[in-house]
Amino acid sequence: MAVEMTRAGATIVLRLSNGPVNALSVGNGFVEELGAKVGEAASDPACRAIVIAGAGRMFCGGADIGDFDGDPEQVDRLRHLIATVEACAKPVIMAIHGMALGGGLELAMAGHYRVAQAGSRLGLPEVTLGLLPGAGGTQRLPRLIGAGAALDMMLSGKPVTAERALSAGLVDQLVDGDVVEAALEVARNVPPLRRSGTLPVPADLAGAVASRRAKLRAGLSQAPARIVDCVAALSGDLAAGLALEAALFGELLRSEASRGLRHVFFGERTVARIPGLAPDVRPRDVGHVGVVGGGLMGTGIALALLNAGLPVTMAELRPEALAKAEATICKTIQRDVEKGRIGQDVADARIAAFTAATELEALADADLVIEAVFEDMGVKKQVFSALDAIARPDGILASNTSTLDLDAIAALVADPSRVVGLHFFSPANIMRLLEVVRGRETAPDVLATAMALGKRIGKVGVVSGVCDGFIGNRMFEEYLRQVWFLLEEGALPQQIDAAMERWGMAMGPCRTMDLAGQDIGWAIRKRRMAEQPDRPYSGVIDRICELGRFGQKTGKGIYAYPDGRTAETDPEITRLIEDYSAETGLERRAFSDEEIVGRCLLALVNEGARIVEEGIAYRPVDVDMIYIHGYGFGRERGGPMFQADIMGLSTVLDRLRALAAGRNGWAWTPAPLIERLAAEGGRFGDLNIQDRNSI
Structure with missing residues (x-):
């Protein structure tokens, strides 16, 4: 069952169990099943309260985005579920752990009491898909935490920590241990039915709307402006606000901007799948990476690897270039400390994981060596001929070439199956794209390793075949x-x-x-x-x-x-x-x-x-x-x-x-x-x- 229903005394626990993120899917019947279980619990005379929790690693990652391309009435079914939860005559306590995002947070806000586990995160990221929270979020969140704070959450799309949510009033209790046990304790005391939708309009409404509207910037997506419009419509008439929200959500859903953003959302997941790759192919372990070349690209690649916690050895034959690369790496990492992105202990560990060398022999034990020298076929062939004699027989050899024939480079290696292209984009420690070039002889597990490395260092890896300039x-x-x-x-x-x-x-x-x-x-x-x-x-x-x-x-x-x-x-x-x-x-x-x-x-x-x-x-x-x-x-x-x-x-x-x-x-x-x-x-x-x- 997608909704697990258990009893704990006079409390019924409904646990969401729908895939890795417990998506509120309409198309597969999950939303309908949850609604039926809420109704069953509400009509059970032995039940005094209901706890809704998530199975697995999170409470709920939100609505199923795949539903958005189907019948528009599918979203109405989610809205009906949330209205049913809020209208329930018995207290509904939400037990939040991991993530409560999008429709998941809208569901949580419909509950009468919210308990969150420390470290969990709550947010409404719909704006990143060119949408607005379309299941009551624009009307309930401002009533709970104020218009200004709600607008900031919705316009940024960034989740807040459970600790911040507690101080804002989005959750009622924070616990370190088992969040379901904490919710059951609340249920035993039968909390009052505090319905978010009936809370008064926040006092900061007019000022918050005016200030955020003044900051709106022109763009293809109208989602930010429509979010402000929905919050501006807050009144004592919840139904009117919800109707406007639903109408504007539908308008945005059909827009080019939202369609494009949803295409990208799914596209980033699609490109990670390599057609034709046997299911038993596994990436190799990569624990130590070598980089050849201390120029702008080699330095950026080394930073990207170090930032992901990988030990890096850089080989640069010119001592002055090597010294410059090392100084740049240390300075960039230290700047991240100054900007509050990482702690000094993390910075020290990253710097300690970097080794500078003026000989290629220092790369002999690397699991993977990335060549990042000048874009010249003669130079690259020279490097690969040397690496073939130095690197471990099972070590992967990668070229950062952006245009040259990878198969011609691989021909210089005794075993061309261990050669792959890793085309980083400058600056390599910032740009998200990694073009993974599959040569004619590249082994399947080498290709899988390259894609896994890209994911590990925060890149969007896309496979390309060999041609002049690749894709x-x-x-x-x-x-x-x-x-x-x-x-x-x-x-x-x-x-x-x-x-x-x-x-x-x-x-x-x-x-x-x-x-x-x-x-x-x-x-x-x-x-x-x-x-x-x-x-x-x-x-x-x-x-x-x-x-x-x-x-x-x-x-x-x-x-x-x-x-x-x-x-x-x-x-x-x-x-x-x-x-x-x-x-x-x-x-x-x-x-x-x-x-x-x-x-x-x-x-x-x-x-x-x-x-x-x-x-x-x-x-x-x-x-x-x-x-x-x-x-x-x-x-x-x-x-x-x-x-x-x-x-x-x-x-x-x-x-x-x-x-x-x-x-x-x-x-x-x-x-x-x-x-x-x-x-x-x-x-x-x-x-x-x-x-x-x-x-």
């Missing part, structure tokens, strides 16, 4: 190709960046390349122009690079950086771009923001479709997660492939064909997968549920 950078190349074409055709850098940032990108493409280093892109273009002469780039960006303007690190790039950080429009670049257009015979024209965004997005979609069709990515959602976590694509937009489904693939195909008929039309030849899905009336989303074994 992310291969798509980014087509995105940039159109950006540079737009410059020569009439757009200016500041307009392109502003359009993309307003649409939802964390940073526009011109600013991004100035930050990354224009020389990096220049080197890649030189290589690709030699290898792919039939796919030309605009020469305007090379003209900028020829001036030695490589971005922030040189003080000038596409923009000028007088203070070394802040991008400022440079008239010299505007003249250079306009002169280039005139020199090449191009008549510049005006571009709307919509056209700029459309071209950039379609470039990503078309190349992403090719990558999925080739089996480089298992699923379209893998592409989306790479762009969300590695390239600053707005979570509310869901990712490029999700956006294509929003547009409709027949519309995408029509737009690609129109572009293919114009200037540089060769770059817009529609991917065959788009043509096929459009003809079938299909969606990229349909492919996310298929078990693809392409790689």
Whole structure:
């Protein structure tokens, strides 16, 4: 049974037991069963009180998000359950341990008394899915803890500790031991029926609403504004407030922002599953990691590993570079102490777990060695040839290459099955994406180990096959190709960046390349122009690079950086771009923001479709997660492939064909997968549920 019903004297205990988080699922009948059990207990003449608790590691993780895509009435059934609990004529005591989140906390607030175990956490995170608490949370939480505190909880989406919940009035009692036993003790004394929904409107309502409304920022998601609207509607008429909350919840549920955020929520879980991997494949133990290279990337990788509690040995042949890396690592860890993120004892342990060495031989005992040297095939081959002779025969060898052929690197190793790609994104200790590259010979358990390591260090790991640039950078190349074409055709850098940032990108493409280093892109273009002469780039960006303007690190790039950080429009670049257009015979024209965004997005979609069709990515959602976590694509937009489904693939195909008929039309030849899905009336989303074994 999903709801375990037991008796303890005159008290009936209902224990939620529905999977790992005790989700309040309507689709599988759990909510209906719980409601029936509450009704059964309420009508039992021998029962004087009811205790509701959670089985396993938590009270309740909330509503089943999968229900949100079904019949809207499913949410009404959850609301009915909560109303039934609150209206119960017998005291209902909630015994909270672990987590009480979302609908789980809304259920808890419907109880008449709440006991929480020390260390448990309570929160309403719906805003992170572009939603508001839709089962009474906006109406009951302010009545319990005040409007200001309630708004702060709901607008941040962050849970509070049980200790803080006690001081705020969200829970009535805090216990260190068995929370169910504590709740039973409360039940024996039969507490009064204190119904949250009947409590008075908080005195700070007007001021709290006005101050939080003034702080709202424009964005695709309207959830924050609607949360404030619901709290503003608090009155003595609970039913009216609940009706508004339900109506606004439905509005948000259908919004693009919420659909995108829910896509990301499920996508982060989907990409962790590797299709075709045998169930008996287990990751290897990794207790000691070696890092080759003490540059920016190697230092960031070492920090990410140390922050996860892993001992790290860094091998850097240049003593001065090694000393700089070690100093940076110590300084960064100590800064976390100063900011209150960790204690000094934790910092000391992390620093003690770091070993610096000037010889590769220091990595001989490592379970895993990550190469993070300069992005040059000759250099990487040299490192791997040396590592093959030094590393343990069962040690995993990983390359941080961002574009190079992993199979060519693995060919230098006697056993290429132990080679895998671990493409971190800079700064590696902050960026969440880890592109895990599966070579032709990579062993299944090596791939599983790489994904497990990514999870351990807090990354979103996504598997990619081998191709030039893998998933992310291969798509980014087509995105940039159109950006540079737009410059020569009439757009200016500041307009392109502003359009993309307003649409939802964390940073526009011109600013991004100035930050990354224009020389990096220049080197890649030189290589690709030699290898792919039939796919030309605009020469305007090379003209900028020829001036030695490589971005922030040189003080000038596409923009000028007088203070070394802040991008400022440079008239010299505007003249250079306009002169280039005139020199090449191009008549510049005006571009709307919509056209700029459309071209950039379609470039990503078309190349992403090719990558999925080739089996480089298992699923379209893998592409989306790479762009969300590695390239600053707005979570509310869901990712490029999700956006294509929003547009409709027949519309995408029509737009690609129109572009293919114009200037540089060769770059817009529609991917065959788009043509096929459009003809079938299909969606990229349909492919996310298929078990693809392409790689």
